[in-house]
Amino acid sequence: MILLVGRVEAGCGIVIKENRRNKGREFCRALGIIAALLLSFFAWNPAASAKVYIDIDSPAFQKFPVAVQDFRALGEGEDKEGSAAFFADELGKLLEMTGFFRVIPREAFLEDGATAGITAPEIRFGDWLSIGADFLVKGGFEYKDDELVSEFRLFDVVRGSLITGKRYIGRPDDRKTMVLKFAEEILLALVGEHGVFDTKIAFVVKKGDNSELYTVSFDGTNMKEITNYETLTILPRWSPEGERLAFVSYLRGNPDSYILHLNSGRREVLTDFPALNIPSSWSPDGKEILMVLGKDGYNDIYVIEVESKRLRRLTHSPSIDVSPSFSPDGSQIVFVSNRSGNPHLFIMDSKGRSVRRITFEGTNNTSPRWSPRGNEIVYVGLVEKRFQLFTIDAKGGNNTQLTYFDGDCFDPSWSPDGRYLVFTLRRAGIEKVCIINSTGVNLRIIEGADSAKNPAWSPRLDSD
Amino acid sequence: MKRNWRFMWSMAVISMFVLVALGGCACFQETAVKETPAPVAEKPTEPAAAPVKATDEDAAKVAAMREKLVAEAHAFGERHIHFAFDRYDLNDDARAYLNELGGWLKKNKNFDVIIEGHCDERGTAEYNLALGERRATAAKNYLVNLGVDAKRLSTISYGKERPLDPRSCEEAWAKNRRARFNVFPTTW
Numbered sequence: 001m002i003l004l005v006g007r008v009e010a011g012c013g014i015v016i017k018e019n020r021r022n023k024g025r026e027f028c029r030a031l032g033i034i035a036a037l038l039l040s041f042f043a044w045n046p047a048a049s050a051k052v053y054i055d056i057d058s059p060a061f062q063k064f065p066v067a068v069q070d071f072r073a074l075g076e077g078e079d080k081e082g083s084a085a086f087f088a089d090e091l092g093k094l095l096e097m098t099g100f101f102r103v104i105p106r107e108a109f110l111e112d113g114a115t116a117g118i119t120a121p122e123i124r125f126g127d128w129l130s131i132g133a134d135f136l137v138k139g140g141f142e143y144k145d146d147e148l149v150s151e152f153r154l155f156d157v158v159r160g161s162l163i164t165g166k167r168y169i170g171r172p173d174d175r176k177t178m179v180l181k182f183a184e185e186i187l188l189a190l191v192g193e194h195g196v197f198d199t200k201i202a203f204v205v206k207k208g209d210n211s212e213l214y215t216v217s218f219d220g221t222n223m224k225e226i227t228n229y230e231t232l233t234i235l236p237r238w239s240p241e242g243e244r245l246a247f248v249s250y251l252r253g254n255p256d257s258y259i260l261h262l263n264s265g266r267r268e269v270l271t272d273f274p275a276l277n278i279p280s281s282w283s284p285d286g287k288e289i290l291m292v293l294g295k296d297g298y299n300d301i302y303v304i305e306v307e308s309k310r311l312r313r314l315t316h317s318p319s320i321d322v323s324p325s326f327s328p329d330g331s332q333i334v335f336v337s338n339r340s341g342n343p344h345l346f347i348m349d350s351k352g353r354s355v356r357r358i359t360f361e362g363t364n365n366t367s368p369r370w371s372p373r374g375n376e377i378v379y380v381g382l383v384e385k386r387f388q389l390f391t392i393d394a395k396g397g398n399n400t401q402l403t404y405f406d407g408d409c410f411d412p413s414w415s416p417d418g419r420y421l422v423f424t425l426r427r428a429g430i431e432k433v434c435i436i437n438s439t440g441v442n443l444r445i446i447e448g449a450d451s452a453k454n455p456a457w458s459p460r461l462d463s464d
Numbered sequence: 465m466k467r468n469w470r471f472m473w474s475m476a477v478i479s480m481f482v483l484v485a486l487g488g489c490a491c492f493q494e495t496a497v498k499e500t501p502a503p504v505a506e507k508p509t510e511p512a513a514a515p516v517k518a519t520d521e522d523a524a525k526v527a528a529m530r531e532k533l534v535a536e537a538h539a540f541g542e543r544h545i546h547f548a549f550d551r552y553d554l555n556d557d558a559r560a561y562l563n564e565l566g567g568w569l570k571k572n573k574n575f576d577v578i579i580e581g582h583c584d585e586r587g588t589a590e591y592n593l594a595l596g597e598r599r600a601t602a603a604k605n606y607l608v609n610l611g612v613d614a615k616r617l618s619t620i621s622y623g624k625e626r627p628l629d630p631r632s633c634e635e636a637w638a639k640n641r642r643a644r645f646n647v648f649p650t651t652w
Contacts, residue, residue: 209626232625235589248593254620255593276597276621278590291588294621297601299594315567320594336591342550343591364550380588387586410588418627426585454589 046203053156053163053190056419063102067157068092068131070113071150072107075142082170083141084113087146087150087179091137098195098443099420104133118153123258125160128420133157133328135190139182141175148172152182154189164189176221196415198351198462201422202226202236203247206451213247213260217416218435220446220459226260231262235454237279240286242459246279248271260304271304274376279326281333290314290324290333300337301352314352325377326350332394332431334358334368335375345379358396365390367411373418378402381408389423389440402440413457414438422452530649537575540565544628544642545603549586552598554606558643562603565645566610576616578646579603583624584637596621603643632639 014363054064059385071087073079096102105392106113110127117123118138124380128136147464153165164185168178180197187195199218204211205225213236216223226245227233232343233249245260257270257277271277275294282289283303291311301315301324315321326333334347335402342363348355359365371377376391376398383401387408392399403409407427418438425434425445433446433455446452545558553560561582569575583592600619608614629636 211625232622235623275619276593278593280590291595294594294597299597320591320598322590322594323588338550343587364587366591380608387588408586426632429630 027244028338054100056191063133064100064134065104066095066101066135066137067104067106067109067128067131068095068137069111069116071138072113072116072118072140073142074140074149074151075144077143079143081175083148083150083175086175087139087141087152088113088137090176090179091152091183094179094197094219095130095186096181097444098187098425100187100191101135104129108132118162119149120155120162123155123160125157127154128157135163136361137186143172146171148175149177150175150178152178154182154183154186194417194460196417196420196457196460198460199415199416199458200437200458200461201451201457202238202456203434203452204236204454205235205430206453213245214449214452215458216433216446216448219235220444220448221449223448225261233276236456237282237289238456238458239282240284240459246282246289270306273310278322280323283326285331286330292322292324292327301333303350312352314348323367325369327394328372328374332370334370334394336366336368343402345377345392354392360391360392360396361398362397369412369414371414371418372416378412378414378421380412389421389436391438403436409452413455415457416459420457422455422457426453426454486547487508509578526533528563533572533575534649536568537572537649540568540645540647546638547599547641547643549637551597551603552595554602558603559606562606563610565647568605569607569612569616569647570610570652572647573646574651575617576650577607578648579617579618579619580644580645580646582626582640582642584629584640585624585627585632586637587624589623589625593621593623596623599641599643603645 001243003147008041055061068088068091070084073084077228092103096103108131110131111124118140133158136155137152138155139150139152147166147169148171149169150412151165151167154163155161155184156163166182166185170178170179184195184197187193196218198385200215201218202213202215205214210231211233212225212229213227213233214223214225229249229251231250233247235248237246243262245262246378247258248255252272254272254274255276255278256272259268259270265326266285269293270279270289271293273293273295276299277294278292280290280292288303289306291304292299293302298318299315299320299322300313301321303312303314314333315340317337318341319336319337320337324333324335331350332347333350334345336343337346340357344357344365345359345368346355346357361385362381366380368377368379376393378389378391380387381390386405387410389402389409389412390400405425405427407425410424410426412423413419420435420437422433422435425432429450431453433452435444436442510597523592543561545554545561567575579600581596581598597619600621604619607617627636627640628642629639
């Protein structure tokens with residue numbers, strides 16, 4: 001199956017400029033979409049693609065108002081699947097989910113989507129400006145035999161111009177993927193970076209005394225059970241290429257560590273020493289894993305080479321040392337130790353040297369995870385009898401409380417773009433996997449499992 | 465571990481039947497159980513051995529003794545020792561329990577122990593796994609200091625994964641911060 005991504009310089013027909021083979025990623029294989037850039041009626045200015053419309057790091061950042069109009073049926077065929085509303089609704093939902101957009105309700109629209117044009121010359125941008133839209137998405141679709149062709153266009157309402165447009169050709173059941181792909185385009189065009197539309201979250205579902213691993217797409221769809229071990233299985237950790245999951249399981253009675261190869265379903269033992277075996281953090285190159293091992297009587301931090309299983313011990317403390325997490329470049333490690341009496345965060349280099357403490361507030365600071373952006377570390381701190389999420393920088397500065405829930409937060413994990421956090425929220429005895437923006441706002445609960453915990457956010461799974 | 469205990473339990477019951485069937489073969493009796501085991505405060509529990517018609521008086525006595533020991537072992541598992549939040553040091557009650565268990569284990573050398581360490585729901589999974597390990601190890605070390613052979617004692621941490629009481633309140637947390645002792649017969 002071939003994925004074609006095309007781009008057109010000027011409006012004179014579709015020219016396929018790039019032709020990339022599917023790299024075998026599940027995401028692409030599943031669809032076989034042929035995507036081609038739709039012809040633009042305005043000359044495309046390549047420099048515009050580098051421009052960042054939205055500075056989401058600005059302290060004054062406010063959600064950007066976007067209107068998504070119902071898509072137009074372009075051909076003769078009937079819209080049996082309700083695609084007109086589907087494309088608009090799903091895209092609107094994804095944009096809301098990013099936390100960067102406010103989607104204007106369609107009741108406010110002055111134009112009738114069924115008849116309005118979808119190209120810039122046909123659009124009365126003044127009408128959209130007057131309802132407060134900064135950006136506008138329009139599109140169309142056509143069912144041809146067993147194919148679905150869709151066009152997506154993003155407009156800058158203030159300038160009255162097209163920002164980006166795409167045409168996708170696929171099977172009718174690829175329509176969600178088309179929406180995901182265009183949502184990614186919008187983010188790239190407006191924010192200047194990739195989104196998380198092709199990521200998953202691995203997590204743990206409690207089943208009586210036991211628990212199993214699950215995965216779910218970032219938007220809460222496609223929930224799947226991926227183990228059926230009928231024992232306690234916890235703490236999944238994605239490898240950097242997204243094809244392996246390391247975890248802890250009591251399959252043989254002891255908390256041993258395993259690696260599950262997601263494509264083949266093969267499971268291998270990583271370590272099965274006496275006492276604890278916890279895989280905590282993959283190195284950026286995917287060749288090593290930071291481990292917590294209890295084999296020498298204390299719980300200390302080791303690094304294991306995944307291929308050779310060769311171990312290097314990094315801490316030699318009689319205290320509890322757990323939850324090591326690599327910095328994005330692999331040069332430093334943040335971890336938890338109770339060597340000073342209570343659990344606090346410490347940083348050491350990748351050889352276990354230059355150990356320094358970075359948290360001094362509170363009495364219980366655990367679960368640090370280094371942001372993929374490198375500038376901050378999220379952790380769980382106990383404040384007023386509640387466990388909340390905090391961030392702190394590697395020097396111990398900028399200690400900031402992110403959450404103020406009437407409940408407890410555990411197991412934070414960053415999205416690969418460092419814009420979101422997934423974590424366990426326990427309220428009234430019920431555990432749910434939840435997502436917030438890295439600023440602590442825009443809470444979203446992943447529903448569908450009664451008791452879900454230990455979430456881990458995957459890397460981007462579709463490289464295209 | 466539940467499964468393991470059940471397995472040991474049924475093995476014990478089967479062994480007793482075999483023993484009775486053999487007509488009181490004294491060579492099976494590896495341990496001289498002369499002293500009376502320490503009285504167990506809890507109810508010495510449940511069935512274990514099915515009603516057996518003593519064909520031989522000695523066999524019946526041995527069977528009864530074993531039944532009693534297994535019941536005592538089981539009773540140790542019904543009682544837990546408890547810990548303070550984020551602590552793994554042993555309090556007075558825990559020491560009293562361990563003194564009792566240690567004495568019993570020294571007398572009954574054909575019983576081993578799996579010590580489970582557990583935590584309350586507060587704190588993260590990884591830290592609690594380590595903490596549970598510490599609690600189990602603290603109990604193990606205490607028993608070793610009393611003279612119990614370390615080889616007979618193993619530890620396993622369940623962290624906060626298997627609470628006894630699922631509620632979120634002080635009472636439940638106190639119950640859940642525990643070490644449990646799975647005392648099982650190794651040979652008969």
